[in-house]
Structures are given as C-alpha cells and as structure tokens.
Amino acid sequence: MEATQSLLSIKGLSKNFGGVRALDGLDLEVRRNRIMGLIGPNGSGKTTFFNVVTGIYPASAGSVVLEGEDITSFSPQRVYRRGVARTFQRSRLLLPLSILDNITLGDHSRVNNGLMFNLFRRKALTREFERSLEKARELIGIFDPELASNIFDPVETLPMISRRRIEICRALIGHPKLLLLDEPSAGMTHDETFRLIDDILEIKEKIEDLTIIIIEHEMTVMERITDHCAVLNFGEKICEGSYQEVAGDPQVQEAYLGVD
Secondary structure, eight states, X not given: OOTTSEEEEEEEEEEEETTEEEEEEEXXXXXXXXXXXXEOOTTSSHHHHHHHHTTSSOOSXXXXXXXXXXXXXXXXXXXXXXXXXXXXXXXXXOTTSBHHHHHHGGGGGGSOOOHHHHHHOHHHHHHHHHHHHHHHHHHHHHHOHHHHHTTTSBGGGSOHHHHHHHHHXXXXXXXXXXXXXXXXXXXXXXXXXXXXXXXXXXXHHXXXXXXXXXXXXXXXXXXXXXXXXXXXETTEEEEEEOHHHHHTOHHHHHHHHOOO
C-alpha cells in the first residue's frame, strides 16, 4: 500500500452529550505515513474526536474506518489491538513505578499474565522480561540515552519533558500504525516543547509505517511538524490543508481571534 493512501477514514462522525453536539458530521481522511495536525480553540471537539476514534466514547452517528475495516463500535481494547495508540493531555503515568514499568504497561496485551505461566515457566518469564526490557530501552533511548541507562528509576523523580517522552514510548511499544498525541507539550517550557518535537520527528523517521495525528495549541509546532492540518470549531471541520493554507484562512482567524 502506497504512502499516499488513506489509513483512517472518518465519515459523518458526530458525538452528542445530551443537547450538546461535540462533533458534528465530521469528515476526515488521514493519509498513511503522514503527520496530521488537529487545530482548534478549546472546546472545538479535538479531544472528543480522539476519544471516539479510540472507543472511549461511542459515536452518535457516522463511521471510523481503519484500513478498510469499520472500527466505530470497537472497544478501546479492540481499537488498540487493531493498531491505534494514544497519549493524553493530562499525564497518566504511575509516578511511584519505574520508567520500565510505565513503558511496558503499553504492551500489556502481548504479555502473558497467567498465574501458571508466572509460577512455573520461569525461564520463559525471564525471556519475556528481557524482551520487554530491550524494547523499552530501545524506544526511550531514541529520546534520551540517559533515560535508557536509568530505566529502573521511578518516574516521580523526572522532569515533565522526560515524563512526556515516557508516555509516548508507552504508546509506541505496542507497534501502532496510528499514534494520537493529545497536546504532548502541555506543562512544558518553550524550549522543552521544541526538544520534544525534535524527538517526535526522529521517531517518525526511525519507525516505518507510522502515522501520527497531533493536537497542539502551539502554532509554531504545527507549522514545523505537520504535513497536513484540519481545523475544528464547535465540532465542525471549518478548514483543511497545509499549515500555511489554514493559518491564512479567514474562518480560522475568526475562530481563534474573534471579530470586532
């Protein structure tokens, strides 16, 4: 399948919360191996879109199709097994646990957690642990070799940029086809944000067949990292195109800046 073909196809996607329509007939095509930016003011439906795609919220109408398969009604677990992983705007790390523990939690569906396996197949358990350790070290080492060297340290001792890197690695360890990043720079300084974007671009270069959708309010980040952008406002797509095209669109400027 060529890089220009669609990986994710969204048709007429809507989500209602009582009388509030958070998504309103959204149509979107996400091309394979691209980085798509999702832009919009607070409350425009960006995170709701992630939640519906990943099965956290059921869709009120419309469809989510991944590689030709309708996953609209899939549970979050089935969506994950189908190859979609995500991060959250608010950190969901288990701070007292180690870097390794937090990363390997993202691969739990491939780990044998059976009591008999853990009690009686000790050599196999050791091999499984060593494989997980190698995968986690390889991933986090792309971001920061020092974190890979200190992979047994608790996460609570680390700065925010390191925690964000760990969250991304936790999403990547399951080898997703589609990675959803919900404001990965939240809580970080301007300098940390640009260092993290460098990391994401390096990850994208090193991991084959990875498509990314990123929600981000820092427009200089979107200009630098995205191949394509879609802009939401009140749950509707109001503009789509390159960053330069959407940044110059009058509807987008009105959504962000208002009118006199």
